[in-house]
Amino acid sequence: MSKKPTQKRKPANKKPKAKKSTIQTKINKPFPWKKWFFRAVVVGVLIFSVWMVWLDAQVRERFDGKKWTLPAKVYARPLQLYPGKLMTPAQLNAELVWGDYRQGGYPTTPGYYFREGDRFVIYRRGFAFWDGAEPTRRLEVLIKNNRIERILEQNEEVALARLEPLYIGGIFPSHNEDRELLRLEDFPPELVAALVRTEDQYFFEHKGISLRGIGRAMVVNLKAGGVVQGGSTLTQQLVKNFFLTSQRSYTRKIQEAFMSILLELHYSKEEILETYLNEVYLGQAGRRAIHGFGLASRFYFAKPIQELDTAEIATLVGMVKGASYYNPRRNPKRAKSRRDIVLGIMAEHNIISESERLKAQSQSINTVSAQRAGQREYPAFLELVRQQLQEDYRLVDLQNEGLRVFTTLDPWLQHSVENAASEHLQKLETRFPQAQGKLQTAAVVTSTDGAEVRALLGGREPEYFGFNRALNAQRSIGSLAKPFVYLTALESGQWHWGSVLSDDPVSVSLGGGKQWQPQNYDKVSHGNVSMLTGLTQSYNQATVRLGMNVGLAKVANNFNRLGLKTDLPRYPSILLGAVPLSPFNVAEMYQTIASNGFVMPLRSMEAVNDARGNLLSSYGMEGRQEVSPQTMQWLRWGLEQVTENGTARALKGHIPLPIAAKTGTSNDQRDAWFMGFDNRHLGIVWVGRDDNEPMPLFGSTAALPIWLESFKSLGVEPLAPATGFGWVKVNDQGEFVEERCAGMLYPLPKNQMPTELNGCGKSHKQEKRKSWLDWLF
Amino acid sequence: MVRLVVLTLLLILTGCTQKHMIDAVDDTAQAPLPTMDNGRLAALDEGESHPALISLYQKAEQARQAQQWQLVFTYLDQARQIQPRSATVLYRLAWASLQANNPAQAEQFAQRGLIYAESGSAVEKRLYALLAQSLNRQGRVMEAYSADQKAH
Numbered sequence: 001m002s003k004k005p006t007q008k009r010k011p012a013n014k015k016p017k018a019k020k021s022t023i024q025t026k027i028n029k030p031f032p033w034k035k036w037f038f039r040a041v042v043v044g045v046l047i048f049s050v051w052m053v054w055l056d057a058q059v060r061e062r063f064d065g066k067k068w069t070l071p072a073k074v075y076a077r078p079l080q081l082y083p084g085k086l087m088t089p090a091q092l093n094a095e096l097v098w099g100d101y102r103q104g105g106y107p108t109t110p111g112y113y114f115r116e117g118d119r120f121v122i123y124r125r126g127f128a129f130w131d132g133a134e135p136t137r138r139l140e141v142l143i144k145n146n147r148i149e150r151i152l153e154q155n156e157e158v159a160l161a162r163l164e165p166l167y168i169g170g171i172f173p174s175h176n177e178d179r180e181l182l183r184l185e186d187f188p189p190e191l192v193a194a195l196v197r198t199e200d201q202y203f204f205e206h207k208g209i210s211l212r213g214i215g216r217a218m219v220v221n222l223k224a225g226g227v228v229q230g231g232s233t234l235t236q237q238l239v240k241n242f243f244l245t246s247q248r249s250y251t252r253k254i255q256e257a258f259m260s261i262l263l264e265l266h267y268s269k270e271e272i273l274e275t276y277l278n279e280v281y282l283g284q285a286g287r288r289a290i291h292g293f294g295l296a297s298r299f300y301f302a303k304p305i306q307e308l309d310t311a312e313i314a315t316l317v318g319m320v321k322g323a324s325y326y327n328p329r330r331n332p333k334r335a336k337s338r339r340d341i342v343l344g345i346m347a348e349h350n351i352i353s354e355s356e357r358l359k360a361q362s363q364s365i366n367t368v369s370a371q372r373a374g375q376r377e378y379p380a381f382l383e384l385v386r387q388q389l390q391e392d393y394r395l396v397d398l399q400n401e402g403l404r405v406f407t408t409l410d411p412w413l414q415h416s417v418e419n420a421a422s423e424h425l426q427k428l429e430t431r432f433p434q435a436q437g438k439l440q441t442a443a444v445v446t447s448t449d450g451a452e453v454r455a456l457l458g459g460r461e462p463e464y465f466g467f468n469r470a471l472n473a474q475r476s477i478g479s480l481a482k483p484f485v486y487l488t489a490l491e492s493g494q495w496h497w498g499s500v501l502s503d504d505p506v507s508v509s510l511g512g513g514k515q516w517q518p519q520n521y522d523k524v525s526h527g528n529v530s531m532l533t534g535l536t537q538s539y540n541q542a543t544v545r546l547g548m549n550v551g552l553a554k555v556a557n558n559f560n561r562l563g564l565k566t567d568l569p570r571y572p573s574i575l576l577g578a579v580p581l582s583p584f585n586v587a588e589m590y591q592t593i594a595s596n597g598f599v600m601p602l603r604s605m606e607a608v609n610d611a612r613g614n615l616l617s618s619y620g621m622e623g624r625q626e627v628s629p630q631t632m633q634w635l636r637w638g639l640e641q642v643t644e645n646g647t648a649r650a651l652k653g654h655i656p657l658p659i660a661a662k663t664g665t666s667n668d669q670r671d672a673w674f675m676g677f678d679n680r681h682l683g684i685v686w687v688g689r690d691d692n693e694p695m696p697l698f699g700s701t702a703a704l705p706i707w708l709e710s711f712k713s714l715g716v717e718p719l720a721p722a723t724g725f726g727w728v729k730v731n732d733q734g735e736f737v738e739e740r741c742a743g744m745l746y747p748l749p750k751n752q753m754p755t756e757l758n759g760c761g762k763s764h765k766q767e768k769r770k771s772w773l774d775w776l777f
Numbered sequence: 778m779v780r781l782v783v784l785t786l787l788l789i790l791t792g793c794t795q796k797h798m799i800d801a802v803d804d805t806a807q808a809p810l811p812t813m814d815n816g817r818l819a820a821l822d823e824g825e826s827h828p829a830l831i832s833l834y835q836k837a838e839q840a841r842q843a844q845q846w847q848l849v850f851t852y853l854d855q856a857r858q859i860q861p862r863s864a865t866v867l868y869r870l871a872w873a874s875l876q877a878n879n880p881a882q883a884e885q886f887a888q889r890g891l892i893y894a895e896s897g898s899a900v901e902k903r904l905y906a907l908l909a910q911s912l913n914r915q916g917r918v919m920e921a922y923s924a925d926q927k928a929h
Contacts, residue, residue: 080828082859131836131851159828449861450854596892598885607851618847620854620870622886629892680861720862 052258058243059262062070067242068179070402070611071172075165075407076450077606078129081141085148086715089118092141096122098411100302100368110136118143125304127164130406130607130615132316147716166411169377171386173399176287180294181402184274187293187305189583191313192273193351195626198317198342200234201349204269208235208260213540217649235260238276282316282323285370286377287465287588290323300328302368311350311360314342325526332365351512357591379465380458381409384584384604387471392617393608403653407451407604410445413681413714417443417455420709424702425460425687430695438689443706444602445683450621451591451600454582454681455710467690474580475688476666478699479538479647480673481577483593483662484562485547486535487635488555491627495550497532497638498730498746501672503542508572514675516572530734532746536636536646538663540576547575561590561626563599577664585673588686593635594660594677597627630749633722636660640719647700650675651674654708657718663699670694674703679717683707724747726753731760821853821869830856830866837873846877864894864904871907880914887911902928 059462066720073696079095081087082509091117097102101113107123107452114121120141129135132729139161140152151158170178184192196203202210212230239259244252263272281289290299295315297305308316318338319326328335331590340361342498347357351410389398397403421441429436445455460467467473489495504524510517518540520526525534525541534542555575556568564585569572584602600623607618639660643651648661656676672687672695687702689695695702728736741760748754808914819836840848849874851871867890874883887908905928907929912921 080829080855080859082827084827084829085859131848157828159832286894445859447858449859452858563787615847615851618851618854621857621891622882622885625888634915 026583032131039596043068052262055255055259056262056266059259060141060266062243063263063267063271064277068177068181069173069279069400069649070181071170071178072389072398072401072403072405073167074169074171074382074405074407076407076411076414078162078165078406080160080162080628081151083141083148083150086146087143087148088146088715089120091114091703092120092143092200094415095163095166096120096702099163100298102302105246108137109307111303117222117723122160122163122735125164125570127774128404128609128613129162129164130404130609130618133613134162168407168411169382170383170410171389171395171398171405172288174744175289177289177291177297179278179290179292180298181278182292182294182305184277187277188308188313190310190346190351191293191305191308191317192277192525193349194313194317194342194346195277196234196273197345197349197351199237199320200232203234203273204664206233206235206264206491208264209233209257219776232256233260234238234271234276235263238272238279239263241279241281242275256428266349269595280320282319282416283327284324286463288377296614299370300367309360309363310346310356311339311363311365312347314360315339315365318342318649328365328367329370332367336365349518356756377465378409378414378456379463380468380470380603381407381414381453381456383458383468384453384456388604389608394475403616404613404668405610406606406608408447408454408606409456409604410454412457413445413710414457415447416713417457417683417706417710420458420706420713421460421685424705424709428687428697428702430724435689435695436692436696438693439687439695440469440690441685441687441701441703442473442583443683443710444470444583444595445681446587446591446602448591448677448682449625451595451602452606453602453604456604460551469686473582473686473688475671475686475692476577477579478577478664478666479584479672480586480590480672480675480741481559481574481579482535482538482543483635484576485543485637486531486556486638487557487562487593487627487631488550489546489560490634491532491558492550492554496730496746496748496752497530497634498728498734498736498744499531499544500528500732500734501531501534501546503527503529503539503545505536506541508544508546508548510572518573518576528732530730530732530744532638532641534639538647544572544575548572559589561599562590562592576668583684583686586673587682587687590677590682590684591677592626593632594682595623595638596629597632598623599626630724632687634725634747635751636719637722638724643676648674648702650700651676651708654712655716657716658721659716660719661704663704668694669697672697672699674700674707676698676704676707676711676712677719679719681711681714683710685710722747724750726750728754728757731758811841821849823872826865827860829859830863833859834869837869841873841876846873849873849877860894864898864900867893868900868904868907871904871911875907875911875914880911884908884915885912 032653040062057602095115096113098564101111101122103115104112106114107121110123110125110316112123122141124134124137124139124141137153139158141148142150151161153442166648172178176452200210202212212234217231236256239256243259261427278294280293281291282293283290283299285299290296294305296316297308301308315328315335318335318341321338325331325337326335327630337448343357343360346352347354385405389405421443423440425441441457441460443455443457444710456470458470459466505525506518510516516575520540526539529539529542531546534546552570552572556570559568568579571578588602591602600621603619605619612615640658642648643659650659651659651751659676659678661674661676665671670688671694674685676683685703687697725747727745729739729741729743730746731737731741735758736754736759737743737758808881821834821841825832837849837852840852844873852872853866853870857870858867867886869885871883873889874886887904890904891901894904909921909925909928913925
């Protein structure tokens with residue numbers, strides 16, 4: 001209706017005529033191909049130019065700036081060597097092997113050592129320690145009676161030296177790339193030449209892409225009837241790895257070609273080569289991707305790249321074609337045949353002589369274990385380092401800035417703990433087949449004086465990046481809580497080790513008509529016992545009675561005073577360790593006891609350097625005196641009696657020296673604990689099941705043996721005798737009595753020594769004894 | 778008369794023991810005290826010590842003169858790790874802390890050193906003197922006075 005096209009209403013004789021004439025004109029005119037072509041070309045050139053500008057910006061931005069994200073490298077403590085240091089030849093040998101030192105004749109190059117019995121000659125590598133770089137040194141170390149007797153360098157006595165620390169892991173970004181950055185001049189010239197001749201022999205002639213190379217590859221491929229050779233130049237390979245994805249498409253290939261040309265326009269061949277040598281992917285170590293020849297050299301051959309021989313160089317160069325396919329560990333035959341091809345190319349181009357080729361070809365492929373100490377990681381300890389580092393550094397900086405973190409980990413001790421735990425759990429599971437594969441463990445070892453964490457075990461598979469029981473498992477600590485009750489009593493001034501406690505059945509009112517009636521483990525009551533016996537035999541009834549007597553709040557407060565950061569509920573069950581804590585938490589509290597009352601945060605780091613070697617942070621000993629040293633030594637004496645004649649007396653047969661210890665077993669034997677310290681180290685060991693089910697084990701049977709084996713290989717140093725104490729005889733009523741009377745001698749702080757002593761069988765009202773001064777005057 | 782003779786003998790013996798103890802302190806304190814300059818330690822590397830400690834003290838002293846306090850503490854902490862219970866190492870840590878304007882840390886090191894210092898020894902007195910200074914700088918005058926009394 002009204003929506004008819006308006007055209008139809010228009011006069012038909014005018015407009016169509018005009019239209020016709022325009023169309024005709026257009027038809028008569030030839031299509032302006034040239035004009036459109038010109039326009040298209042202009043637009044195309046414009047688009048191409050914009051694209052090229054964009055590509056150029058991409059290339060320059062990435063290449064001019066920092067090329068890689070560099071994960072923080074984490075190192076163990078360096079091994080200090082000085083005359084008088086306690087050290088077995090076995091330990092020194094192990095640390096050298098872990099540090100990728102090779103044993104041989106008299107060493108003439110860094111990285112080698114010579115051993116003759118207890119005499120070592122070590123050609124130490126140069127290393128940038130956190131407090132300064134040190135050059136290579138050839139040291140002669142003489143050990144006698146498990147102590148370093150002398151250190152000589154060019155026949156001069158050396159007071160102090162150290163070995164470079166072991167690499168123990170990295171703090172990686174999500175892609176987990178790791179590399180050891182080297183400058184071009186650090187790579188052996190033979191390696192660079194072999195790489196160029198094998199991968200891109202026209203590298204120094206082309207401008208990013210090589211038509212000759214493509215042509216040659218096509219010929220080879222045609223002859224072979226398949227793709228056996230790529231035509232990509234080293235520059236193209238670098239562009240592919242560095243800027244692009246691994247997707248295979250023509251667009252990507254074109255982009256790669258242009259970017260290669262741009263790269264060559266802006267940067268020298270040397271810069272491109274150096275980047276390639278550091279970028280190329282050469283293998284995988286668990287979560288860690290091995291990039292660059294520098295790291296690959298250490299990873300496969302345990303050597304810095306300068307120390308590689310011809311055969312090893314050819315093996316690594318051969319891997320560029322396919323790091324997995326030619327992996328010398330997994331596919332040694334393939335790797336060897338590829339290596340021999342590379343050796344042939346090297347000889348063909350006079351990089352090596354024919355005799356060198358023959359010699360290298362006769363060698364078998366000898367790689368080192370990927371799991372060896374020098375390349376494996378220590379996940380549990382690394383987690384602690386990462387947590388503590390994040391108090392001072394942003395995670396993004398830790399993952400990207402190439403920081404070097406020097407830690408307190410003692411590899412010898414760590415290996416001792418790992419081995420002891422693994423062997424003992426296997427033994428337990430053989431004895432108790434129902435526990436097969438179900439037992440787990442965790443351990444923390446610190447130095448008693450400095451609170452440095454020396455070993456940390458997060459589970460029975462120490463290389464597994466999984467649940468870290470040492471830091472995160474929250475388990476009832478059982479009788480490890482008891483010393484805090486006894487400390488509270490000793491501090492009160494009303495109790496001493498000879499005080500009498502009742503171990504009769506006890507009932508604690510919980511309010512609301514509820515009663516708590518804890519029992520001893522053996523369900524036997526022991527009547528009156530000394531406070532010392534209560535601790536050494538770990539009597540529950542006596543301890544609960546004492547704890548309620550000294551005050552629940554005071555006991556709970558002592559947990560916090562000694563280093564526990566969370567507040568405990570004021571339940572009576574805390575007296576028997578119904579407190580879920582991690583082994584690390586337990587170590588924090590016992591550290592205060594072991595260090596004479598100083599509360600010290602457990603520390604996993606010594607120092608942090610930036611990528612250039614500047615010292616960013618150093619972490620020394622920190623602490624504050626919270627409990628008097630004398631009270632702590634008094635408590636320590638009680639803990640020493642636990643090994644003397646208490647629940648940890650099994651230790652005495654193996655180590656007949658004063659050691660402070662406490663066993664712990666939680667309700668229904670769900671957790672087995674052991675704490676022990678000597679003059680140098682504190683160790684906490686936990687054994688239990690992840691599903692928190694009961695086990696047929698105790699602290700003394702499950703955790704103590706792990707502690708024992710670890711400390712035996714470390715070497716135990718007996719606790720120094722406590723100072724500032726006198727000895728007084730106490731009878732079975734808990735009264736101070738004369739020396740001639742029946743009773744036991746107990747230590748008392750000198751300022752608490754009684755002025756009056758009871759006579760035998762009598763109480764308090766004894767005649768005052770004359771002192772020797774009375775006799776003299 | 779007999780009593781007088783016994784008393785005299787005892788006093789002589791006590792004197793001998795006293796002398797012996799002082800010698801023993803010098804032997805067992807691992808690092809005899811550095812010399813003092815107007816009542817203060819002049820340098821970290823003074824005095825005799827285990828050669829390993831001397832080498833660290835020398836580095837620490839160089840760093841101190843360059844006011845590189847982080848390095849000072851890292852060298853002294855290495856010395857502490859070699860002899861963790863040496864009162865003289867802890868004394869140096871306390872002294873350096875005070876110089877680095879950290880009296881709270883100096884107080885803790887001094888207290889720590891006092892645990893291992895022989896009773897009545899020279900190092901104990903100097904540790905008390907340092908403790909007094911560090912307490913004074915924290916405004917804890919009464920405690921400082923008490924420590925100072927023990928220093929003399």
